[in-house]
Amino acid sequence: MFRKTYLEIDLGALKYNIGQIKEKFPDYGYYFGVVKANAYGAGIYAVNSMVEAGINYIAVSSLEEALGVREINKTVPVLVLEPICFEGLSVAAENDITVTVDSKEYFDKMLSSGIKIKFHIKVDCGMNRFGLTDKNDVEYIFKNANDNTCLEGVFTQLSSGQGARYKKQMSLFKERTSLIDLSLVKIVHIDRSLTLEQHEKIDFANGVRLGIVMYGFAKMPPELSMKRRIFNKLTGKKPPEASKLKLKNVLRFYSEVLEIKKIAPGESAGYGGMFDSKAETLIAVMPYGFADFSLIDKTQVYIGEKKRQIVVNYMDVTSAVVDSTVSIGDKVEIFGDNITPRAASRAANVNVYKLITSVTNRVPRVYVDGEKRTEIKY
Ligand SMILES: Cc1ncc(COP(=O)(O)O)c(C=O)c1O
CATH class of the missing domain: 2.40.37.10 (Lyase, Ornithine Decarboxylase; Chain A, domain 1)
Structure with a gap:
C-alpha cells in the first residue's frame, strides 16, 4: 500500500462476535453469514473467518457474489437470496450454489430443465420485494420438488421483529405455508440480525441470517439502551430491552x-x-x-x-x-x-x-x- 488510506477489519473481533451470537442464541442449526455487497464492505476474504467461527451457510444477493465466495471457499453452502436469471441456473448448479424460488413459473422452468439444483422457497410476508404470496403455489412447489430439483429451505424477510407488524407478518407466513409440513423442510429461516432479539424464538425456525450484527451492531446495545431508558422514563414510554450481546467493533x-x-x-x-x-x-x-x-x-x-x-x-x-x-x-x-x-x-x-x-x-x-x-x- 502506497497511499495510507485503508479499511481495517479485525477478524479476531468478527470471530468473537459470532461466538457471542452462537453462545447467546444457541438453538439454531444454521447460522447464515449474509455477505452481500462484498460482505457489507468488509470484503469477501472475511468469509473464511466467519466459517471458522461457526457460520455454516453463506448468503449473498446475486450469482456474481456467490461465485466470488466460491473463489475463496469451495465447500461452504452458499444461498443466493434473490432470484437469479434463468440463464444463470446451470452456472449455479456447476458451482454448488443454492438458489431462491419466488414464483411457480420459475419453479416449473427449473423442474423441466433437468438441472440438478438445491433451492429455498421465499415467502413474501409484507416486504413486497420477492416471494410467493399464494399458499397453493407454495404447496405445489413443495409437492413437486424432487431429488433433482431439491427443496432445502423456506424463508422470509421480516420488515420488523416486534409489535403489530411482526404479528401480521408471522400470521401471513403461517397462512402462506399452511398447506405444507414445515417440519419436513430441512432449513426454515426467518430472523436476521436486528429482529433476532426482538421476540421469542420462533419454534419452527432452525436458521437465522446474520449480517450487520457480526460487525458489532446489535439492535439495542447496552449503552444506547441506558440513554433510551432515561428518555423513555421522561416521556413515559416502555423502555426497550438491552441487547444480550456484548459485541466488539470490527x-x-x-x-x-x-x-x-x-x-x-x-x-x-x-x-x-x-x-x-x-x-x-x-x-x-x-x-x-x-x-x-x-x-x-x-x-x-x-x-x-x-x-x-x-x-x-x-x-x-x-x-x-x-x-x-x-x-x-x-x-x-x-x-x-x-x-x-x-x-x-x-x-x-x-x-x-x-x-x-x-x-x-x-x-x-x-x-x-x-x-x-x-x-x-x-
Ligand atoms: C434477505 C435478507 N436476509 C438477511 C439480511 C441480513 O440483514 P441484517 O444485516 O440486518 O442481519 C439481509 C440484508 O439486507 C437480507 O436482505
Whole structure:
C-alpha cells in the first residue's frame, strides 16, 4: 500500500462476535453469514473467518457474489437470496450454489430443465420485494420438488421483529405455508440480525441470517439502551430491552495527514472557496475523498486524540481543521474506536449499513488476525 488510506477489519473481533451470537442464541442449526455487497464492505476474504467461527451457510444477493465466495471457499453452502436469471441456473448448479424460488413459473422452468439444483422457497410476508404470496403455489412447489430439483429451505424477510407488524407478518407466513409440513423442510429461516432479539424464538425456525450484527451492531446495545431508558422514563414510554450481546467493533477506517496548510485570515481553501478562513487556521490534508467514501461531507475525523471538523472534500482529498499538535504522518481515524461507526453514521445522517457500504473498492482492506495482517485490494 502506497497511499495510507485503508479499511481495517479485525477478524479476531468478527470471530468473537459470532461466538457471542452462537453462545447467546444457541438453538439454531444454521447460522447464515449474509455477505452481500462484498460482505457489507468488509470484503469477501472475511468469509473464511466467519466459517471458522461457526457460520455454516453463506448468503449473498446475486450469482456474481456467490461465485466470488466460491473463489475463496469451495465447500461452504452458499444461498443466493434473490432470484437469479434463468440463464444463470446451470452456472449455479456447476458451482454448488443454492438458489431462491419466488414464483411457480420459475419453479416449473427449473423442474423441466433437468438441472440438478438445491433451492429455498421465499415467502413474501409484507416486504413486497420477492416471494410467493399464494399458499397453493407454495404447496405445489413443495409437492413437486424432487431429488433433482431439491427443496432445502423456506424463508422470509421480516420488515420488523416486534409489535403489530411482526404479528401480521408471522400470521401471513403461517397462512402462506399452511398447506405444507414445515417440519419436513430441512432449513426454515426467518430472523436476521436486528429482529433476532426482538421476540421469542420462533419454534419452527432452525436458521437465522446474520449480517450487520457480526460487525458489532446489535439492535439495542447496552449503552444506547441506558440513554433510551432515561428518555423513555421522561416521556413515559416502555423502555426497550438491552441487547444480550456484548459485541466488539470490527471495522476501522484510517488515513493519514499528508500535508498541513496554514491559511491566513481572508484566504480560502477548496474550489470556489469551500472554506473561508476568518482567522489564521491550520488544515490537515488527507489522501481520501468522496471516491473512497461517499459520506464524508460534514462528518468529523479523529486525529491526535481529538475530533476534527472536515471543511473541504474533493474526489481524492479531504481537509480538516487541526491545531499545532498535529503533524504530517499522523494517523487519521475516519471511523473506528474513537468515532464509532454508529456515531459516524449518526453524524452523516444514515444508518450503519449505508455507512459501511460507502467505503468504495478503491480503498484497500487490511485484515488483522492476531499478529497476521493481510492486505487485499478488491
Ligand atoms: C434477505 C435478507 N436476509 C438477511 C439480511 C441480513 O440483514 P441484517 O444485516 O440486518 O442481519 C439481509 C440484508 O439486507 C437480507 O436482505
